[in-house]
Amino acid sequence: NRQFVLAERPKGEPTDNTLRLETTEVPTPGKGQMLLRNEYLSLDPYMRGRMSSAPSYAPPVEIGEVMVGGTVAQVVSSDVQGYEAGDWVVAFGGWQDYTLSDGTGVINMGKSPQNPSWALGVLGMPGLTAWAGLTQIGQPKEGETLVVAGASGPVGATVGQIGKILGLRVVGIAGGSEKCRHVVDTLGFDACIDYKADSFADDLAKAVPDGIDIYFENVGGAVFDAVMPLLNPSARIPLCGLISQYNATALPEGPDRMNYLMGQLLRKRITMRGFIVFDDFGHLYPEFAKQMTGWVQEGKVKYREEMIEGLEQAPAAFVGLLRGEAFGKRVIHLAD
Numbered sequence: 001n002r003q004f005v006l007a008e009r010p011k012g013e014p015t016d017n018t019l020r021l022e023t024t025e026v027p028t029p030g031k032g033q034m035l036l037r038n039e040y041l042s043l044d045p046y047m048r049g050r051m052s053s054a055p056s057y058a059p060p061v062e063i064g065e066v067m068v069g070g071t072v073a074q075v076v077s078s079d080v081q082g083y084e085a086g087d088w089v090v091a092f093g094g095w096q097d098y099t100l101s102d103g104t105g106v107i108n109m110g111k112s113p114q115n116p117s118w119a120l121g122v123l124g125m126p127g128l129t130a131w132a133g134l135t136q137i138g139q140p141k142e143g144e145t146l147v148v149a150g151a152s153g154p155v156g157a158t159v160g161q162i163g164k165i166l167g168l169r170v171v172g173i174a175g176g177s178e179k180c181r182h183v184v185d186t187l188g189f190d191a192c193i194d195y196k197a198d199s200f201a202d203d204l205a206k207a208v209p210d211g212i213d214i215y216f217e218n219v220g221g222a223v224f225d226a227v228m229p230l231l232n233p234s235a236r237i238p239l240c241g242l243i244s245q246y247n248a249t250a251l252p253e254g255p256d257r258m259n260y261l262m263g264q265l266l267r268k269r270i271t272m273r274g275f276i277v278f279d280d281f282g283h284l285y286p287e288f289a290k291q292m293t294g295w296v297q298e299g300k301v302k303y304r305e306e307m308i309e310g311l312e313q314a315p316a317a318f319v320g321l322l323r324g325e326a327f328g329k330r331v332i333h334l335a336d
């Protein structure tokens with residue numbers, strides 16, 4: 001059983017010393033337990049937070065503990081009611097080949113699900129994040145303008161496509177022309193603006209002639225600076241993530257803009273609400289799963305996955321994810 005444990009807490013970007021590969025015996029399930037063979041491991045930005053001991057909504061991974069992560073697994077043997085050998089499940093199995101589970105939080109997908117790994121993306125946690133953040137906090141109304149950052153990633157891509165289904169004008173923000181082309185040509189957004197271009201702020205302003213009614217925030221930093229002056233009165237901001245800051249070790253240099261931000265929120269009566277997907281919207285999972293499965297089957301929501309072979313690739317693939325090297329949802333296939 002290969003497993004990555006947290007070896008030391010990173011300062012800034014994780015390094016080769018952050019995680020350590022160990023090999024242990026395959027665990028033996030006891031009474032009321034099942035043994036899961038992890039087939040796919042999800043890589044997600046929140047994992048950077050779990051490597052850190054800074055206060056957060058969830059406790060950190062302790063030094064020496066297996067790194068946490070969402071997994072799609074097959075049941076090897078089971079003494080848990082409702083699960084039998086051969087079932088495919090979605091679990092929180094961590095960065096390792098095998099996991100013991102008592103069934104808590106484990107979703108059974110049956111013996112032959114289509115595209116099982118999609119349960120880590122559009123049909124799972126990132127999909128629910130997109131759907132719930134947009135519908136519950138974004139409160140979209142037909143004809144409004146939605147801007148979404150991180151537009152080619154699993155959350156952003158899904159937010160924008162739902163926006164189109166709901167009749168919004170949708171403008172994505174992504175890094176580079178290749179990702180922007182995908183966002184418009186394949187995902188069907190109305191426009192996509194490259195935040196790495198010098199003309200970014202002007203390009204964004206031109207793409208939203210009627211201002212911004214909903215800004216789905218995934219990144220923070222310089223992107224939010226360009227968005228802020230374009231927000232309409234009564235705009236809604238689902239505050240989902242701030243990936244540009246996850247490796248930061250200090251606040252950025254420059255003038256303190258807190259009062260400018262608060263003035264904007266006040267005068268324009270803007271609602272900005274942070275959320276943590278399962279804590280706030282976990283109860284909506286069944287409704288989400290039904291609707292999203294339908295949209296995916298009908299081809300109304302498209303999904304791009306970047307499958308990477310081998311558990312040993314996971315640490316570098318995770319660093320790359322935070323750098324913007326992923327193009328679509330990054331998943332590790334735990335090859336034998």
Ligand code: NDP
Nearest residue numbers: 045150153154155174175218219241242243244276277324
């Ligand atoms: P993504 O694949 O979108 O994250 C990686 C992308 O982030 C990169 O490809 C890059 O996009 C972008 N990025 C990285 N650094 C920067 C930067 N400095 N400025 C702008 N963009 C940057 O991940 P997900 O779709 O999984 O998640 C999106 C966001 O949602 C994250 O912030 C995540 O933490 C958050 N989240 C929050 C949840 C919640 O419950 N609140 C649940 C799930 C996710 P590009 O290539 O375009 O530069």
